[in-house]
Amino acid sequence: MDWPAVLSLLVAAGLLISLAFRLAPTDVLAMAFLAVLVVVQDLTGTDKLPTPLEAVKGFGNPGLLTIGLLFAVVAGLEMTGATKLATGWFLDRAKTLRGAQLRILAPVAGLSGFLNNTPVVAALIPIVDDTAKRLHTSSSRLLLPLSYAAIIGGMCTVMGTSTNLIVRDEFASRGGEPISFFAPAVVGVPAAVLGVIYMVMFSNRLIPDRRAAVSASDDPKKYTVEMLVDASGPLVGKTIEDAGLRSLAGLYVAEIQRGDDVIAAKPNERLRGDDALILVGALDSVVDLRKIRGLLTPDDQGRKLEIPAWRRTLVEAVVSSRCSLLGKTIREGRFRSNYNAAVVAVARGDRRLEGKIGDVRLETGDVLLLEASPSFIHRAKELRDFFLVSAVGGEAVRRHEKAWYAIAIMVTMVCVAALGWVSILTAAMVATLAMLACRCCTAHEARRAVDWRILIVIGATIGIGSSLEKSGAAEAIAKGVIGLAQGNPKLTLALVYLLTMLCTELITNTAAALIMLTVSLGAAGTLGVNETPFVIAVMIAASASFLTPFGYQTNLMVYTVGGYRVSDYLRFGLPLSLLVFVVAMVMIPWQFPF
Known part of the structure; x- marks a missing residue:
């Protein structure tokens, strides 16, 4: 190898090591190592390193733009409470922990196949936490399975994870065959089905009962809050118990005021329109009341404020x-x-x-x-x-009246993209504009929902991946992998998968995918076989991060909230990693022959 290849390898290795040891924020590290390549190429003028223009070309990648737009789409779902509307009726019927897991994991796995799974998990964490409170169980038994279900569900389509989108578009930009919308499903669907079964059966045994370090429910204040039953809402005619008001953690209905009468809050008492419910509870539980459809503040004072709802x-x-x-x-x-300002609740000792x-x-x-x-x-x-x-x-105050608009926009976006009527980028762009036009979210909320760090890491690692390819370093690594596999395509595929999975656990999934995509394409080219099975293997392996909290964004999101330890991920995630690996090694060669 000549010096550009050695430099590219050192840069890639430096990025991997620095990310593994968390030496600095991921976006800063990715940009710093990309800058090394840009500066050296600019000073030497070598044609074996990407020029500055080529190095930053990844920031214009269609997949990167699509990911940013999908964050904004999910912001519209979250700010309208559409996720609660779509899942609440299903989750509220769960009576046991296992029943709740089934009702959470199966829909999440399905939904994550069509929406970027990171914002999906962000939107569902409070809903899952509410379910855990209602069942009087630790949220640790639900949050880690939630993350894993979102990951394996995202494997089912190219739209499900940022990794799949970026790998698909980067492969296409290098002249590869188009990857269809449901191509990863050959592995993703059986892995999702088996994974959900595994998590429901073994989560109680393998995940300890953890508690978050800080819990708002420990608030010693007891708020008294008054809520009105919306006369045109879904709670009218339901009993207190059926409405879910008996199972609110840290909160109870003290009495019902119906006109001039005070009525005892018995479980079988049926609610009527304009009933005034007097509830008592801790702060976080009182805040959760605002998420319940069919309850209004007294005299709807919030709507009379001289402030639009999205600014309150x-x-x-x-x-x-x-x-x-x-x-x-x-x-x-x-x-x-x-x-x-409208008084929502009062506490006096x-x-x-x-x-x-x-x-x-x-x-x-x-x-x-x-x-x-x-x-x-x-x-x-x-x-x-x-x-x-x-x-x-x-x-922010949720705009419940816009929930159905948000759901309709999301479903339309998924359908037109899946049917191939327009590109995923076009569908996401129109859906984002529709969310803004229908006031499902504001421009400020949409911008705030975008995780810019993820986009920066993606753009920078595309540039580093191009350096590995242009310098010949990727070809050298590929020959080493092929030599280890003794030229056997299936064994080479398995090694590529395992290397990608290992890199994903140590660094971010997108960075691992882009670096290993270059290596895998080099291996396929050297063997003279079909590149597609290697691309699918990288997609799946880069998403199959179950062993640490740091390899995948959703794992990190539930890490502190669920009060987990790193050992919990290894104990619960290792069998799931092996299961997905076996499914991938069986299904990929069968569906995508070499």
Whole structure:
């Protein structure tokens, strides 16, 4: 090998090692090592390294742009509560942990085949957490299987993971045969079915009962909150138990006020339109009430605020001794008019406050949960009517009335892309614009939903992969792999798969896929066999990250939330990794002959 090939190998190895040891953020490392190649080529002028223009060509990759747009599409689903609408009716019927796992894992695996699985998991984590609370079990028994189900579901189509999209488009840019929308399904579908069965059967034995290091449910304050039953909503006619209001963790219905009557909150009491529900519970449980379709704030005060819904936030404020409304009820003091904020709930020590929220007389030290604009925090501190004012969670108000629009947009996007009527990029672009036009999310929320670090890593590693190819380093590695496999195509395929899987566990899945794609294509070219089985193997192996929290974004997302240890991933993920490997080695050569 000449010096450009050696330099390319050193850069690739340096990136792998630095990512494995977490020496710096992934996007910074990827850009730093790409910069080494760009600077050296610019100074030497060698034609065996990518020029600066070629090195950054990956940032214009259609797959990269599609991934960014898909983040925005899922933002529309999340901000409207569409994920809860689509899955809630199914999950709410689960009575046992195993039943909940089946109802979560199967739909998630299916959904992840058509949406980028990273934002899907982000949207479903709070829903899964709610289900765990309702079943009085640890969320650790559900969150790691959720991540794994999203991963194996994403293997089923080229749209399911960012890895599949990038590998498909990069292979096409090098003159490879087009990879169809459902090509990875030959491995993904059987692996998903067997994987879900494995997780349901063995998760209770292999995943310990973990607790997150910090839990909002430990909040000692007991809020009293009033919610109205929407007369045109889905809760009318349901009993308290059927509506899911008896199983809210850390929250209970204290009484129902129906006109001038106070009714005991018995499990079999049927709800009527405009019933006022008086509930008592901890902060996180009160916040969760806002996600339930069919419940409104008292007199729908939030809608009367001079602030659009997408700009409101939840604020916790403690009433100070200087507050001008002391001794007055919230209604008498015209709280909304004075502060342009709606009182959602009130807490006074650990006592339960009687009656409706509007009838509560404010006292010094009362804690109010308010729906207001972000600027309320600064304005309230200047007025000195409150102290210890802080935002809660930072979660925007969900636009429930737009949920069906978001679902229709997502389903249309998937259908037109799967049928090949337009490209995936075109479908994602139109779907993003439709989400914005229908106000399912704002432009700010769409931009905030995009994980720019992932896009930067993808763009930079495409440049590093091109350096391995252009310098001849990839061909040298491929010959070494072929020599180890003694020229056997199936054994070479297995080694490519295992090397890709190992790299994925140590670094990011996209970086591993792009580097190993170059190596695998070199191996196929040297053997003189069909390249497609090697491309499919890289797609599957780069996604099959089950052994560590760091190889795949969704694994890292549930790591802290579920209170996991690294050993939990190895214990639960190793059998799943072996299962997917066996399925891949059987199905790929059968469907894509050498």
